[in-house]
Amino acid sequence: MLHMLAEQDPGELVEGLTAVGRGIVYGGAAIGPGIGIGLVVGNAITAMARQPEAAGMVRTTMFLGIAFTEALALFGFVLAFIISG
Amino acid sequence: MILGLEFPPISHVVEWPTLFGGGAFGVNKVILLMWISVGLVCALFFVAGRKRALVPTGAQNVAESTVEFVQDQIVLQTMGPEGLGYTPFLLTLFTFVLTCNIWGLIPGVQMPVNARIALPVFMALVVYVIYHAAGLRHQGPIKYFKSIMFLPGVPWPMYFLLTPIELVTKFITQPLSLAVRLFANMLAGHLLLVSFAVITQALVESTIIGGALPLALLIFLSAFELLVAFLQAYIFTILAAVYIADAMHPEH
Numbered sequence: 001m002l003h004m005l006a007e008q009d010p011g012e013l014v015e016g017l018t019a020v021g022r023g024i025v026y027g028g029a030a031i032g033p034g035i036g037i038g039l040v041v042g043n044a045i046t047a048m049a050r051q052p053e054a055a056g057m058v059r060t061t062m063f064l065g066i067a068f069t070e071a072l073a074l075f076g077f078v079l080a081f082i083i084s085g
Numbered sequence: 086m087i088l089g090l091e092f093p094p095i096s097h098v099v100e101w102p103t104l105f106g107g108g109a110f111g112v113n114k115v116i117l118l119m120w121i122s123v124g125l126v127c128a129l130f131f132v133a134g135r136k137r138a139l140v141p142t143g144a145q146n147v148a149e150s151t152v153e154f155v156q157d158q159i160v161l162q163t164m165g166p167e168g169l170g171y172t173p174f175l176l177t178l179f180t181f182v183l184t185c186n187i188w189g190l191i192p193g194v195q196m197p198v199n200a201r202i203a204l205p206v207f208m209a210l211v212v213y214v215i216y217h218a219a220g221l222r223h224q225g226p227i228k229y230f231k232s233i234m235f236l237p238g239v240p241w242p243m244y245f246l247l248t249p250i251e252l253v254t255k256f257i258t259q260p261l262s263l264a265v266r267l268f269a270n271m272l273a274g275h276l277l278l279v280s281f282a283v284i285t286q287a288l289v290e291s292t293i294i295g296g297a298l299p300l301a302l303l304i305f306l307s308a309f310e311l312l313v314a315f316l317q318a319y320i321f322t323i324l325a326a327v328y329i330a331d332a333m334h335p336e337h
Contacts, residue, residue, distance in 0.1 A: 060162045064327065067320045071262040074269035081095065 022080040029076020036069040091283075098279050099200055099272065119198050122184040126177070155179050159323050164330040171329060174215065178208065179322040182267070186314035189275055190307055197314070199271040202264065209264035212325045220332030232335035263324055270317050274310045281306055 044062035048055045103111035133148030141149050155176045160168050185204065189197030199205050220229040233255050234248045281303040289296035 056158075057162070060158070060323070063316070063320060064323065067266060067324060068262075071266050074266055074273075075262075077269050077273060078265060 018083060022083055025083060026076050026080040029079070030073050033069050033073035036072075037066055040065040040069060091287075092280065093283070095276075098276065099196075101196070114196060115198055115201050118188050118194065118196060119185065119204060122181060122188070122198065125184055126180045129180070151180060152176060155322065159319070159326050163323060163326040164333070168326065168330060168333075171219075171326070175322050175326055178212075178325060179318055182208070182321050183315060183318035186271060186318060187311075189271065189278070189314065190311055195278070197271040197275055199267050199317075200275045202268045205264040205267040208267075208321070209260045212263060212328065213260040216325070216328040216332045219329045223333045224335070229332070229335075259328060263321065263328075267317055267321050270313060274313050277306060278303070278310060 040062060044058050044065075047058045051058075101114040103113050104117065106112045129144060130148055133145040136145075138145060152172075156169070156172055159175060159179070160172050164171065182199065185198035187197075188194050189200070220232075223229075224232060233251055235244060236247060236251065239247060281299055285296050285299040285303055288299055
């Protein structure tokens with residue numbers, strides 16, 4: 001294994017590891033917001049089903065909650081592009 | 086190169102050559118589209134406002150329903166009746182962001198202006214200045230900074246933790262996330278469409294029938310991006326309204 005790595009062009013290794021790092025950064029950043037958005041929307045649907053007359057207000061607040069939660073995933077997305085080998 | 090597909094590098098997807106002018110004032114496709122958006126938004130409201138018919142038709146219809154949407158769904162929901170003075174500003178934001186986003190879906194153009202970070206950053210800075218100005222005007226400087234730094238109804242040792250968090254939130258995180266949210270959403274959508282277009286082209290070139298599924302997905306994703314373009318304009322505007330409302334009335 002080490003013998004193989006030693007023969008390789010170091011630039012290629014850095015490039016490959018950068019690509020892996022980008023994947024990990026975005027994948028990791030998407031876990032939390034994925035769960036979070038699920039919770040937000042699920043609870044909003046419960047609220048709307050229980051009280052249909054409040055649906056308008058719930059929807060507005062739901063979008064706000066989604067926007068705040070989603071921001072974390074998007075930071076990860078931008079960070080994945082900023083990382084360079 | 087992935088599975089024999091040649092994906093264009095990211096710089097080829099969002100960077101455009103300068104058409105005319107040079108240096109910092111060079112005009113490329115993105116700038117040109119931004120100017121066209123400004124023209125379109127101005128034209129819509131000028132045409133709609135010139136002849137005010139009792140029963141609206143055409144441009145007036147579009148303009149009136151947009152104004153109504155911003156007023157009922159954004160201003161009244163977040164700021165209440167006293168926020169109505171901010172309707173023109175929020176309406177301008179909404180229509181301009183929406184027009185800029187829609188460019189990503191027009192065939193032959195296909196570049197959302199907000200997929201470059203310059204415009205979102207500028208608009209976030211405008212919102213930043215306006216919500217702090219609203220806070221200073223409605224509460225006065227001392228009360229405003231006191232309301233930011235010391236949340237009511239919290240035991241005093243908590244202020245060591247909460248005051249720095251609140252300061253960073255109001256002065257750094259809020260405008261930053263406002264700009265990055267719009268930018269990253271539009272860039273992600275643009276890249277998604279580019280990837281599927283590349284896949285479709287490669288599969289159509291190799292086997293005509295094989296391209297059917299990615300083509301159908303591409304059309305579906307375009308419709309999805311239309312929703313995202315609208316949703317991001319809505320979220321940008323509603324967050325601006327929430328920040329202004331927060332600065333005007335801190336107690337919540």
